[in-house]
Amino acid sequence: MTTATVTVPTAMHKSEQRSDSHQQGQVKMSTRGVKVFYGDSQALHGIDLDIVENEVIAFIGPSGCGKSTFLRCLNRMNDTIPGCRVEGDVTLDGNDIYAPSLDVVLLRAQVGIVFQKPNPFPKSIYENIAYGPRLHGLASRRAELDEVVERSLRRAGLWDEVKDRLDQPGTSLSGGQQQRLCIARTIAISPEVILMDEPCSALDPIATAKIEQLIDELSASYTIAMVTHNMQQAARVAHKTAFFHMGDMVEVGDTDKIFTNPEDQRTHDYITGRFG
Amino acid sequence: MNTITQASRGERLAIIERSLASRHRQEKRFRRLGLAAVVTGMVLVLILFASILMRGLPAFWQATFYLDIHFDSDIVNVSERPIQQEGESNADFRERDFTWQSEVGRVNWQQLIDNALAEALGEEIEPQQTRDLRALVTSAERRTLRDRFIEDQSLLGETHTIKLLASANVDVWIKGNINRDLPDSQQQLSAQTREWADHLYEEGVITNAFSTALFLNTDSRSSLASAGLAGAFMGSLFMMLIVMLLSIPIGVASAIYLEEFAPKNRLTDLIEININNLAAVPSIVFGLLGAAIFIGYLRLPLSAPLVGGLVLTLMTLPTIIIATRAALRSIPNSIRQAALGMGASKVQTVFHHVLPLALPGILTGSILGVAQALGETAPLLLIGMNAFVSNIPATPFDQASALPVQIYLWQGNELRNFFEARTSAAIIVLLALMLSLNALAIWLRKKLETRW
Ligand SMILES: Nc1ncnc2c1ncn2[C@@H]1O[C@H](COP(=O)(O)OP(=O)(O)OP(=O)(O)O)[C@@H](O)[C@H]1O
Ligand SMILES: [Mg+2]
Numbered sequence: 001m002t003t004a005t006v007t008v009p010t011a012m013h014k015s016e017q018r019s020d021s022h023q024q025g026q027v028k029m030s031t032r033g034v035k036v037f038y039g040d041s042q043a044l045h046g047i048d049l050d051i052v053e054n055e056v057i058a059f060i061g062p063s064g065c066g067k068s069t070f071l072r073c074l075n076r077m078n079d080t081i082p083g084c085r086v087e088g089d090v091t092l093d094g095n096d097i098y099a100p101s102l103d104v105v106l107l108r109a110q111v112g113i114v115f116q117k118p119n120p121f122p123k124s125i126y127e128n129i130a131y132g133p134r135l136h137g138l139a140s141r142r143a144e145l146d147e148v149v150e151r152s153l154r155r156a157g158l159w160d161e162v163k164d165r166l167d168q169p170g171t172s173l174s175g176g177q178q179q180r181l182c183i184a185r186t187i188a189i190s191p192e193v194i195l196m197d198e199p200c201s202a203l204d205p206i207a208t209a210k211i212e213q214l215i216d217e218l219s220a221s222y223t224i225a226m227v228t229h230n231m232q233q234a235a236r237v238a239h240k241t242a243f244f245h246m247g248d249m250v251e252v253g254d255t256d257k258i259f260t261n262p263e264d265q266r267t268h269d270y271i272t273g274r275f276g
Numbered sequence: 277m278n279t280i281t282q283a284s285r286g287e288r289l290a291i292i293e294r295s296l297a298s299r300h301r302q303e304k305r306f307r308r309l310g311l312a313a314v315v316t317g318m319v320l321v322l323i324l325f326a327s328i329l330m331r332g333l334p335a336f337w338q339a340t341f342y343l344d345i346h347f348d349s350d351i352v353n354v355s356e357r358p359i360q361q362e363g364e365s366n367a368d369f370r371e372r373d374f375t376w377q378s379e380v381g382r383v384n385w386q387q388l389i390d391n392a393l394a395e396a397l398g399e400e401i402e403p404q405q406t407r408d409l410r411a412l413v414t415s416a417e418r419r420t421l422r423d424r425f426i427e428d429q430s431l432l433g434e435t436h437t438i439k440l441l442a443s444a445n446v447d448v449w450i451k452g453n454i455n456r457d458l459p460d461s462q463q464q465l466s467a468q469t470r471e472w473a474d475h476l477y478e479e480g481v482i483t484n485a486f487s488t489a490l491f492l493n494t495d496s497r498s499s500l501a502s503a504g505l506a507g508a509f510m511g512s513l514f515m516m517l518i519v520m521l522l523s524i525p526i527g528v529a530s531a532i533y534l535e536e537f538a539p540k541n542r543l544t545d546l547i548e549i550n551i552n553n554l555a556a557v558p559s560i561v562f563g564l565l566g567a568a569i570f571i572g573y574l575r576l577p578l579s580a581p582l583v584g585g586l587v588l589t590l591m592t593l594p595t596i597i598i599a600t601r602a603a604l605r606s607i608p609n610s611i612r613q614a615a616l617g618m619g620a621s622k623v624q625t626v627f628h629h630v631l632p633l634a635l636p637g638i639l640t641g642s643i644l645g646v647a648q649a650l651g652e653t654a655p656l657l658l659i660g661m662n663a664f665v666s667n668i669p670a671t672p673f674d675q676a677s678a679l680p681v682q683i684y685l686w687q688g689n690e691l692r693n694f695f696e697a698r699t700s701a702a703i704i705v706l707l708a709l710m711l712s713l714n715a716l717a718i719w720l721r722k723k724l725e726t727r728w
Contacts, residue, residue: 080616082540108619115617119610121629131628132618182614189619 025052028193028223029074029111034088036069036078043069045247046088051193056215056224058234058255061244062270067227068116070244071195074225075111076104092193109136112191116198116227118178120170120185125162128170128181129153132189148188155218156184157210176207183214187222194218196226200233212237231271235259243267328707332700338487338501339442339450341413341476343392345421346435351387354379357429380426385418386410389440396481397472408468412476414443416499441489442482444500444694446473450482453693464691490701494666495682500691505702507668511581511661511676512650512709518585518672519592519649524642526589527596531638534597535604536626555594562591563655571659578660582672587659588649595648599641603634636721643717647710653680679706 029051036044044066051057051074059067072078076097078086090097097107109132120128129149133139139148149166153159158180162173170181179199186194196215200208208230215224215237228234234241235255242252243264251264262268283291358372393409394401401409417440424438425431445464448454450473460467476482493504538544566587570576576583607630615625631638656662662681669676677685683702689695 075617077613077617080613105619105621108617112619113617115610115613117610119608119614121611121614122633135618135620135624135628185618 025055027051028053028055028093029225030089030091031070031073032089034070034073034086034090036066036073036087037085038081039083043247044073047249049242049249049252051223051225052240053223054219054221055239056219056226056237057240057242057252058238059225059227059242059244060229060231060234060270061250062246063229065244066247067244068197070249071113071197071225071227074193074195075108075113077108077113079104109189110191111193111195112186112189113195114179114182114186114197114199116201118175118182118202120173120178120181122169122171124167125153125170125173125181126166128185129188132185136189138189152184152188153181155187155214156180157214158184176203176210179203179207180211180214183211187218191222193223193225196224198227198229201229208233231259243270245270328700328703331697332702332704334451335697335701336487336490337484338489339447339477339482340485340487341440341442341482342437343389343396343413343440343481344435345388345392345438346395347425347431347433348388348391349433352383352425352432354383377426380422383422383425385421388421389413389417393472396476396479405468408466408472411443411465411469412446412472414441414499414501416496416502417441439485441487441501442473444691445469446482447501448691448693449473450477450484453697490698494668495664495677495685496666497664500689500694503686503698505679505682505705507665508677508679508682508702509705510669511584511665512679514581514669514672514676515585515588515678516646516650518582519588519646520642522585522589523592523596523645523649527593527642527645528600528638530593531597531600531604532626532631535601536630537622551594551597555598558654559591559652560654560658562587563658566590566655567658577673577675579663579665579675579677580673581661581669581676581678583659584656584661584676584678585672587655588652591652591655592645592649595645596642599645600634600638603637603641604630606637607633636724639720639724640717643713643720647713647717650710650713651680651706653678653684656681657684679709 027050031047031049034044034047035042047070059070061067069078072081073086073090074097076086078084086098092107092110096102097111121131123131126149129152130139130145133145133148139145150159150163153162158177161177162168162181170178173181179202183194183196183199199215200211203211212233215226218224219239226238238255240252241255241258243250243258243262243266245266251258251262251267253263258267259271262271355376357376358369360366360369390401390406390409393412420440421438442450446469449456449465449470454464463470465473473482489502490504491509492506493502494507496503534544534547566583570583570586571578576586611629611633612625615629616622620628656678661676661678662685663675663677664685665675665677667674679702683699683706686695686699686702
């Protein structure tokens with residue numbers, strides 16, 4: 001593996017933070033025996049995983065192994081896919097998120113998601129951010145909304161680039177800016193967990209670096225689960241890494257350990273580039 | 277193995293080049309075919325429009341008399357119009373006024389016209405010539421004089437130039453829509469009338485004036501020259517209102533439900549198939565259905581725009597549902613995912629994001645559906661909308677005709693050489709209405725379209 005061409009200044013930061021979270025880590029989300037079926041075909045064969053509060057966990061694995069599927073189980077986005085069935089237990093703070101009494105709207109306000117392909121609403125930049133807070137009644141007066149919009153855009157590192165054009169359509173931004181807009185949109189509703197599905201797959205190294213830095217900063221206040229195909233990225237930003245293979249989670253552990261001393265042969269083969 | 281991968285670089289390029297030539301040829305052929313198809317279509321449409329315009333436009337101008345009518349007080353010999361007395365109830369007053377109006381109606385208005393014509397011709401009219409004379413002005417114009425007098429009694433004893441429509445046959449004769457060399461036996465007007473008409477046309481008493489009758493009058497059987505489209509137009513208008521008010525909300529709502537909310541199962545598949553089939557059902561079948569349900573079972577009035585509107589609503593619904601579903605389906609799923617991921621409920625997702633984006637498509641589809649209904653004739657014949665109606669309908673419950681039905685009726689009128697042009701004129705009015713509806717659809721689409 002070659003080292004990444006872009007040096008990410010926050011790599012050190014991550015290592016520092018990890019030792020704290022490691023000691024006082026509280027399980028934020030946990031899954032037990034999660035199986036997912038698309039019609040008759042099974043995409044996940046029973047996943048047991050704990051996600052610790054204020055930690056960044058990366059899901060890696062070859063294409064089609066079920067990373068996105070698993071990510072979607074965590075805020076029930078799979079519900080929106082016709083023919084998709086989820087079995088097993090998923091909890092958030094110890095509460096079953098598939099319980100019939102649970103309201104998915106509330107769940108998704110707590111567990112936000114950023115998709116692989118940037119999908120801003122075809123509305124103004126301002127409206128993109130203001131939509132969530134207004135929807136959940138978190139802010140209603142213009143002044144409050146203005147503040148939320150600015151704060152979210154600042155955190156996503158987009159404020160300086162767009163502060164003079166908040167009324168322009170979100171779709172007029174570049175791909176990387178759109179992705180940061182989507183992240184800002186998710187932060188605006190202050191979720192506790194943020195799910196990200198390959199957030200940098202369409203971005204150039206500079207935009208990628210910005211988002212990685214953002215993820216690192218966000219991990220101070222949020223729990224983040226991200227899917228990535230870029231192993232340097234996982235190494236740079238994730239405290240923990242989980243390796244998926246053909247619908248199973250083969251191995252999970254500290255990122256350093258997964259990348260330097262994996263227990264499973266398949267993990268080893270994957271990270272050394274023998275397949276995937 | 278002698279595969280392409282083993283060929284030398286030159287050979288490989290040669291092979292690709294050869295295939296290139298054929299690919300280019302294919303492309304050119306397709307482009308030419310497409311262009312030819314478009315040009316053919318355009319030419320046909322142009323021919324259609326040109327022929328309709330050429331035939332119909334002259335009918336917007338109609339042979340019209342400008343006659344100096346003397347409101348002779350010997351002939352118009354009526355009492356004073358009643359004035360409402362103090363203490364008299366409105367009903368009583370109206371009763372007296374009505375009696376007066378009937379008295380005015382009994383005046384021999386025709387005599388005024390006859391006199392004015394004799395004056396214009398500068399001839400003594402023999403009693404046996406009266407028939408020929410009365411063939412000049414269309415019969416309904418007696419009532420025009422009466423109405424003018426009821427409006428303004430100060431006309432009494434005065435002479436006024438008044439616009440009166442020439443009879444349909446005079447119009448045909450003046451415009452040359454009948455062969456002037458035909459023998460008397462085959463002419464529609466007597467030799468005397470024709471001579472008079474020509475004379476008056478030269479004198480400028482008869483001119484081709486813009487025909488307001490075409491727009492303001494209802495259909496007429498006794499006085500063909502004054503047959504107009506107002507009744508049919510109002511009938512069509514009422515029907516369009518009913519169709520829009522019913523089919524757009526119902527159609528759009530069902531499409532939203534089917535596309536965004538309904539579970540995918542056998543039942544919804546069946547519904548979908550049925551809707552698609554309904555869109556292909558001949559419109560006359562909807563007419564039969566409407567006659568059976570609305571008239572036979574619900575006892576709604578025959579020939580009423582209400583029933584016509586309901587039948588056309590049934591016919592338009594599948595079109596609108598299909599167009600709306602297509603518009604909804606064209607909205608990328610990523611938008612729905614984005615909204616749902618933000619914690620929007622399904623209804624919020626649809627109403628905040630999907631519907632606004634699909635709106636231009638929905639409106640276009642709906643308006644085109646309504647425009648299609650506007651031109652529909654067959655189902656209306658089955659619910660009696662081809663009945664002759666001489667009043668402009670005031671409500672959707674009154675008897676009425678409709679524009680396409682009026683076209684059909686005029687097309688079948690025996691006085692071919694007068695109604696041929698009038699039919700085309702009615703077609704022009706209908707087409708103008710449809711084109712404006714389509715223009716509205718395009719305008720709405722442009723206005724509402726969100727740039728991505
Ligand atoms: N909507 C769907 N309907 C049916 N099958 C699906 C659907 N989405 C995913 N699958 C199947 O589930 C399996 C896992 O897919 P998933 O998208 O989770 O993979 P992934 O690990 O995210 O892959 P990638 O890295 O390429 O994004 C694949 O075999 C895929 O074909
Ligand atoms: Mg994926």
